[in-house]
Amino acid sequence: MTDSKPTQPASGTTASLEPETTESSSQDDNTSSTPEASGKVPSTDSRKQAANASQQADPRTRVDAPLPSDVDYESPLLRSLVHLFSILGRPVTLEQLKSGLPEHGVPSHTSACLRAASQAGMHAKVTRRNSLSEISTLTLPCIILLKNKGAGVLTSLTDTHAEVIFPEMGNTPISVLRDKLNEEYAGYVIFGQINGRLDKRASELKLLKTKRWFWDTILYFFPIYKHVGLASIIINLLALASPLFFMNVYDRVVPNNAVDTLWVLAAGIGIALVFDFILRNLRSYFCDVAGKNADVILASRLMQHIMALRLDDKPDSTGTMANNLREFESLREFFSSTTLLAIIDLPFLFIFLALIHFIGGPMVFIPAIAVPLVIIVGLLLQYPFQRAIEAGYKEGAQKHALLIEIINGIETVKTSMAEGHMQQLWEKVVGMSAKSSNHAKRLANFSMTFTMFAAQAVSVFIIVVGVYRISEGELTMGGLIACNILAGRAMAPLSQIAGMLSRMQQSRMALKSLDLIMQLPTEAQDEYTGISYEKLEASITFDSLAFKYPNAERFALEDIHLKIREGERVGIIGRMGSGKSTFGKLCVGLYRPTEGAVKLGGVDIRQMDIADLRSRTGYVSQDNYLFYGSVRDNIAIGNPQADENAILRAAAIAGVTDFVQSHPAGFGMQVGERGMALSGGQRQSIALARALLTDPDIIILDEPSSNMDNGSEHAFKKKLSHIVTGKTLLLITHRLSMLDVVDRLIVMDNGRVVADGPKAAVLEALKNDQIKKAPTRAA
Numbered sequence: 001m002t003d004s005k006p007t008q009p010a011s012g013t014t015a016s017l018e019p020e021t022t023e024s025s026s027q028d029d030n031t032s033s034t035p036e037a038s039g040k041v042p043s044t045d046s047r048k049q050a051a052n053a054s055q056q057a058d059p060r061t062r063v064d065a066p067l068p069s070d071v072d073y074e075s076p077l078l079r080s081l082v083h084l085f086s087i088l089g090r091p092v093t094l095e096q097l098k099s100g101l102p103e104h105g106v107p108s109h110t111s112a113c114l115r116a117a118s119q120a121g122m123h124a125k126v127t128r129r130n131s132l133s134e135i136s137t138l139t140l141p142c143i144i145l146l147k148n149k150g151a152g153v154l155t156s157l158t159d160t161h162a163e164v165i166f167p168e169m170g171n172t173p174i175s176v177l178r179d180k181l182n183e184e185y186a187g188y189v190i191f192g193q194i195n196g197r198l199d200k201r202a203s204e205l206k207l208l209k210t211k212r213w214f215w216d217t218i219l220y221f222f223p224i225y226k227h228v229g230l231a232s233i234i235i236n237l238l239a240l241a242s243p244l245f246f247m248n249v250y251d252r253v254v255p256n257n258a259v260d261t262l263w264v265l266a267a268g269i270g271i272a273l274v275f276d277f278i279l280r281n282l283r284s285y286f287c288d289v290a291g292k293n294a295d296v297i298l299a300s301r302l303m304q305h306i307m308a309l310r311l312d313d314k315p316d317s318t319g320t321m322a323n324n325l326r327e328f329e330s331l332r333e334f335f336s337s338t339t340l341l342a343i344i345d346l347p348f349l350f351i352f353l354a355l356i357h358f359i360g361g362p363m364v365f366i367p368a369i370a371v372p373l374v375i376i377v378g379l380l381l382q383y384p385f386q387r388a389i390e391a392g393y394k395e396g397a398q399k400h401a402l403l404i405e406i407i408n409g410i411e412t413v414k415t416s417m418a419e420g421h422m423q424q425l426w427e428k429v430v431g432m433s434a435k436s437s438n439h440a441k442r443l444a445n446f447s448m449t450f451t452m453f454a455a456q457a458v459s460v461f462i463i464v465v466g467v468y469r470i471s472e473g474e475l476t477m478g479g480l481i482a483c484n485i486l487a488g489r490a491m492a493p494l495s496q497i498a499g500m501l502s503r504m505q506q507s508r509m510a511l512k513s514l515d516l517i518m519q520l521p522t523e524a525q526d527e528y529t530g531i532s533y534e535k536l537e538a539s540i541t542f543d544s545l546a547f548k549y550p551n552a553e554r555f556a557l558e559d560i561h562l563k564i565r566e567g568e569r570v571g572i573i574g575r576m577g578s579g580k581s582t583f584g585k586l587c588v589g590l591y592r593p594t595e596g597a598v599k600l601g602g603v604d605i606r607q608m609d610i611a612d613l614r615s616r617t618g619y620v621s622q623d624n625y626l627f628y629g630s631v632r633d634n635i636a637i638g639n640p641q642a643d644e645n646a647i648l649r650a651a652a653i654a655g656v657t658d659f660v661q662s663h664p665a666g667f668g669m670q671v672g673e674r675g676m677a678l679s680g681g682q683r684q685s686i687a688l689a690r691a692l693l694t695d696p697d698i699i700i701l702d703e704p705s706s707n708m709d710n711g712s713e714h715a716f717k718k719k720l721s722h723i724v725t726g727k728t729l730l731l732i733t734h735r736l737s738m739l740d741v742v743d744r745l746i747v748m749d750n751g752r753v754v755a756d757g758p759k760a761a762v763l764e765a766l767k768n769d770q771i772k773k774a775p776t777r778a779a
């Protein structure tokens, strides 16, 4: 084996901030040993161990640990996957692979990596191969799993040697002795194949493709529904047993007192009933399994799509969108319920009718007329029902939107004494929604009761006509009972179908609205070149940029030509609504420029993978949104497996440590929903720590200290100016005191840059009123 010493983290680049005596309750794992120096295939997390080893001496000095950006915490398996993608001709970045994975951060499990591969367009599967000799050279390259959670890409294999890319050791294959590799080999291989990709010319098929998100998943579970169908067929055939039993008992057993025959028949029907019982249970079990599995997949696909939606195209109302998603429940329930089985039961109606004809002759006309009558009435009701459901759906969405708005803004509702107004709006929308939902209910109810009425009428007619036929000697007593039971069976699926049709309309509506969401474009860039930019200069260029928000009448930014060089600290100031925050949002790709381009290190950000872009930038928006959970969870929300030292470091800089250390739960302190249990300043600190966690090269802060007191702001400024050394800082602020940390100042007005230059010169010009206002924005 060649030299495989892992790269040691740069010990020189440490944050010299003094820790605020905070200790993390959790300890890092795998920290007791350092990686072997040479002659071995590198073991898992060797770099992580090396990075952590230096910190173990004194946990209180953890913020002096290597900077998060200098330590490689990624799983070798995921890194190997990146190499495999690259060799197979579709380069992807690590961030691209990880983005959206539930285990974001350290998706070390094979299943998570396979999911990542599939999302990025590779069909990969894990295969058992006991030794390297079982791997055909024709199947190379492939990922081999090594002992201790290691992995590498096997690129070539000869009788004596193997060439492997060990992710810890760079991008080139390293020649190792085959026997040595066999010792480390864990017995599993991942073979991957890149899926074909349609180009833009096939975009007209896109609509079709998005519509299939639902049906493809349902079809995937078709094999289970096949079992359900088979069980239904047998159940329907067994249903013939009881009328035949009754007929034989009344016609043969009773007149002849044939007790022996009775017992034989009873035993037969008993067996049929037991089978019927078992099959019915199995059928509903299979339905549940298929429904549950489809539910998990569909719900996960929906959420994945929603999180990837481009903000430019996202529906305006959160409440309406939430309502659409809620309707997914009705869709799921429709497909997992046994009601759907009524469709399978329907063709058996003809068998029942045939049997009635066989036993009762013309008596078959009674159900044969009732059945189409019920179906026609049901179908006639569909159109008004559909309209009522559509109206109810829209009103329900509006109701939900208003409800969410009121609950979110409850403090404002109270303090502005808007309760009366809100109550009025609420009652209006509730009234409307109740009206259409009542109409839909009435129609559904009518359809159900009509079917029940028809079924009972059929039974009465059969008895009446049957009695005449008995008196004419055309029918036996047993035949009459059998015909009555069979007619009941024939009518049974109809009442289920009546219920099903009403639910089907609801599900159709739900599917329609979910389809609309699934057709919305996602952040996956059309222009993305697939090139992974390992090292990019941390500069930002705005090239003839103009930007208009979706549905806005005027440009928020116009005619912007700017370059922010690597390592520059730039402040952006300006009046309210002058476009400062929009700058930040465009830099992190939340919106796309309407005209011109935003470039990072000279590369148009539309050509970069969105996850890659965001991993290079630390962004704190004006609205600090926290999620229910602990302070730690919120800091590490983008990477729950983040290293404790990195969390402590980010928390210390952002001032989180200052307030959590006096709390008994420390970093476990609960922030409440939307961070309601914290003050505005505390929320801001956590949002800051979140952005600084990965030690990004570009830091964009939008009003980072607007909620801080003077003391906290002063402390934050001191720490910030230290950590941004060598990094690019874009500081959007109204507070002149924050400008101490910047060297260059940009003044915005009406969406244009009206001054740009060294801080002192711009401030002087401002003082002397030498900066002109921009003309009013164009529509």
Ligand SMILES: Nc1ncnc2c1ncn2[C@@H]1O[C@H](COP(=O)(O)OP(=O)(O)OP(=O)(O)O)[C@@H](O)[C@H]1O
Binding pocket: 549, 550, 552, 556, 574, 575, 576, 577, 578, 579, 580, 581, 582, 583, 622
């Ligand atoms: N989501 C949005 N949809 C439509 N228009 C928007 C949206 N966000 C901002 N705008 C408009 O864009 C313009 C610039 O807004 P921006 O938030 O960038 O201003 P700002 O300078 O950061 O203001 P402030 O100092 O008040 O935060 C404003 O006229 C605003 O009305």
